[in-house]
Amino acid sequence: ERKKIYLKSIENLAQQLEDLTRKTDPTRYTLMSNHGDVTGYTNAGLVKIPMIVGWNLYQGWYGGKSEDFGPNLDRIHAAMPDKPLIVTEYGADVDPRIHADKPIRFDKSLAYGMDYHQIYIKDILKRPFIAGAAAWNLSDFSSETRSETMPSINNKGLLTLDRQPKNTYFLYKAHFNKNPYLKIGDGSWKLRGGITTQQELTVISNLDSVALIVNGKPQLKKATVDCVASWNIDFKPGKNEIEAVAYKNGKAFKDESTIDFVLQPQAFLNSSASLNILLGSQRQFVDDKKQIWIPSQPHEQNSWGHLGGEPFKIKNSSRQLYGSDKNIIGTQNDPIYQTQCVGLDGYELAVPKGKYEVTLHFAELMGNGIQSVLPYNLDSLVAEGKEVPPQRIFDVYLNGKQVIKALNIAAKHGIARSVAQKFECVVTDDKGIKLAFKSIAGKPVLNALQVKKVN
Template sequence: MKTYLSSILLFVFLNSFAQQKSSILPVRTSINLNQNWSFAKDPTRQFTALDFHNLKWSKVTIPHTWNAFDVMDDEPGYYRGIGWYKKKLALKPEWKNKKISLYFEGANQETTVYLNGKKIGSHIGGYTAFTIPLTDLKFNGTDEIAVKVDNSFNENIAPLTADFTFFGGMYRNVSLVVLNSIHFEDNQYASKGVYVHTNNVSKTTAEVIVNGNLINSSANAELTIRTTLTDATGKKINEAKTGIRSTLNKLIPFTLAAIKVNNPILWSPENPYLYQATTQLVDKTGKVLDEIKLPVGLRFFSFEAEKGFFLNGMPYKLIGTSRHQDFAGMGNAVPSALQVKDIELLKDMGGNFLRVAHYPQDQAVLDACDRMGILASVEIPIVNEITETEAFYRNCKNMQLEMIKQNYNHPSIIIWAYMNEVLLRMKFTKDPLRKEKYVTNIATLAQELEDLTRTTDPTRYTMMSNHGDVTGYTKAGLVKIPMLVGWNLYQGWYGGKSEDFGPNLDKIHQQMPDKPILVTEFGADVDPRIHAFSPVKFDKSLEYGMLYHQIYIAAILKRPFVAGAAVWNLSDFNSETRDETMPHINNKGLLTLDRQPKNTYYLYKANFQTKPFIKISDGSWKLRGGIATSNENTVTQLLQVISNTDTVELYVNGKSLGKKGVHERVSNWDVAFKNGKNEIKAVSFVSGVKMEDLSTLNFNLQPLALNNPEVPFKEINITLGSQRQFIDEHKQEIWLPSQAYKTGSWGNIGGEVFKIKNSSRQTYGTDKNIRGTANDPIYQTQLVGLDSYQLDVPKGKYEVTLHFAELMGNGIQSVLPYNLDSLIAVSKEVPPQRVFDVYLNDKLVIKNINLAATYGIANSVQKKFECSVADDKGIQILFKSIKGKAVLNALQVKKINQ
């Protein structure tokens, strides 16, 4: 009897344990499928899912793009076509009665999915998620998924053109989702089917409202939908529930009664407090069939045309950046952890606003914004222009719905946007009537997207971002349609002066005093390898970028009607069609493409981070060089300290240079650098607490006289036709700007700075991609018509390298196609024939060189020679013109140890 009772008790215990274990298993299972995919390109577009096995396959891991590297080579264009992915599925037998789907977080841009050779679904659009249901599965290990992804140009899919790269591939996570036959679902837009929004939020009370849809593919059932609201500690606040009768194979909408919250803790960037709403679908036996957990941020906000943005009843300036999703060496196939790191960098900078541009991005980005307190705007990729077809309009509206539905539950989002600079690439410019119709169609699409957005989500604001053609957008009626207008302004870059920015903002506000505005883009190219002590627009120097951003920050903070501002961009990003000093990269970022901070990042950190901050602005300039102005063995150069303190004391090689006040978050110092290592220390005190930053700068001092015995000559690298330094960190080389020859020293004799004619863009050089080098700035400037180059080096043996590139030719652009002030001008001048000889110390070393005919336009050419100096005449390089004018872009002289 005892044995029998013991057995019963053991059975009851084990059965109870099994039920408890079953009850804590997730009711919706998501299985990561990123591993063990095979990939092949299909450039001929001839294969189908039934015969694609003859393609050349390789093993890949998702996220994956086929454009990670071809976008960075010197060949124009990148692969835009079809890529195939395939994978075997391992399915559990117990899933046979479940709803099984593939969930793709993003694939660019047309995707077709096959199961065992049969098409089962497709999706249009490269930046939103989609779900593909799986039916007729075999469950015996032979099921194979094939995915065809196509990033070819399609006139019916936005974006049509843009200043970023349209990477192809399955570049975000993919997973297998297993659900019960009765579950929450939005079967059109790949959301979870449950939506939470807040209502009547104040400092004393708030309401949380939950609605959504469920679907029943099993049998009619009596169900309960219950939402429980808990605080950040897990403590229950309140709940709402409703009973519902679910009929078979029908999508059933529901809305729960408002959940009241007394004395809410309000969400803000300073305190991103998150409640949690847990919504369960329960059958009549009490079994939980589905469960969705969503973050809830209780906040209220508004925009006013005169006073800007208000959060939780207080005036609040939105300050942050826009963001692209690609990363160095990865393209857009970036792991979620690196995406989150971007938001951490933005937060550490003191930012409170992210413009997710120009397309919806990884959910991990917005999850991080929710947690860290970053307010966000999200937009669909209608950029530059539209196509006037019903298919284009339909796809845009579907993208807008997918964006809203998939991102609805992020409390960080306050703005939905839908067009960016849509008048930039104007069509039909030679046909006024047709052009007017085109603009009218843009406005019609904008109004339809506006109406759709406000109907789908009336709790947030809407926005369009426009380039600087204020009159054009006003005349088109586009500034009246959205609730907010964003302006992409680049005074001091694409046109005008930086000082024009503030007055231009005033003018815009005067023209539309009833419309809240944001500055959704502003920035200047900063190549961290380039430095200038007399910075000018388009020299790409770090120093010009600092001056530019100082002016913009001051103007933005001064004007309360500017609700917010987003720097273009958080980081550098790939734009395959760009040339410039870093071909294929837009380097307006505050961070490099691999997320290394530039000095401009630290400037924002000093302005907007609340904690005390001090930083020696060495950035990438820990390797410096300079020319002595006399026979002294030091070179005096500017050094900046970036700080949000009042006063900074600077120490150089152990000696104090005194204290200086900080103006616009920067203190400027004239530092006498010695040859070799220089130890720098910046010190400041905040409320009696000492703060300091340390740096070691290696300085390559170039004496005025090359035969200075205290600094023996080793080598010199010289660029011609510019007044900027270039640092090649890989080779540890410093390239100094040329100078006019001085007796006993070195320099050019004769020659004019190369400048593209009829260009309002830059005062010297070109932005043309120089093929065959990663150090484009060395070749993008030159002296034209120089007579000779003289270096008064001491006796010895030397290696001399001459660097050439022909910079003129048909179709060389004097400005970028993405000129936001519409000052586009293209030089199509055919250059004169340029034929010349070069003599090195009276010896003919280059005869009848014709750069354009022999090497083509914008190709790097190096000519290396050795010579001996046995007298006091040094090195003389003579240029003898045969036809046209001789040129030289750069030269290097190195002493050969004997």
């Protein structure tokens, strides 16, 4: 009953504001923006009041799938066919340092952002009843209460905080530029790496087809689909010269880029190789030292990987499939510490004889209470609550030698604080590097691992 009274008062206030606005300036359209609860706003009597209704929609980001966006627009239009509709807000976070071969919702990757915006643009353009739409936002911006991969920054921009374009910016240029447009999709990804040299490269263009030349070798010409053409490119270690060419009415349009590729060792055959590994993660990360971090893998013979364990996941979260969104204290490279393998038995790397630096990275991701809910919580799926830090104590052995004794990360270092411990390891046989984690209480964890050959 109290809610009914409240909603009626809101309706009355909205109607008063509407009447005042139309009286003051009869030539001006009125608009009210709502978030995605169509039934709630309809039942409150609010959608009938303004001349235009705006909807802030985030299918595929705060919940659901991106493919739900179009059908949701159709349902809204069917419910109010005489009311002009504007999508007043939509977007997905893209941290320019994060990349994923298999992007998923809330991984903050460049690839997921591209997939999301391609679907939204296509669904908006094919529906004539949509009067307009506004991507949120042109550029990344400060948002002090946020944590996540880049604390205090909202990464939904098409440009970075310092106005450098992401691939999503190029996508909008191609769709809405009336002049011929062609751009190699290297936005924020001119430094790449992986255990294989083959990766996808996109070219973004409003022209019909694009020819690609990689290190002087022509690739198969491809047609653009929704302004995008993609190739699986076999990059070479080091500098790669990329050229894209497209034609219109006999005139050539070109773009060039240099992409640096760092091959990560699947086996340490190269004595100068180093390896930066994220545990419990499915994404790549480029840190502030231009080091490329790649996801771990289950142990493979004559290679490297973790033994046992499972990725850390926030309890009762419908957003992230892995990792934490906590602000990690003591680092600007939060994604190194926001994922971890929980309950692992060990980590093994096949390496030749020699001297190595082994750096273990830890952060306790449980405890200290969940970050407070943002004032602008569009999904209402993240609730405030308390996390109880686990009783987690363990020893770490490196090639049989105890290097860490009775580590209690929370007690010694605190919650969500970065910890890096470096050890020297001399390998004198063909057994490589072997880390063992022995539980005293609770489950051992490891967030990230670095191995570097010392000459």
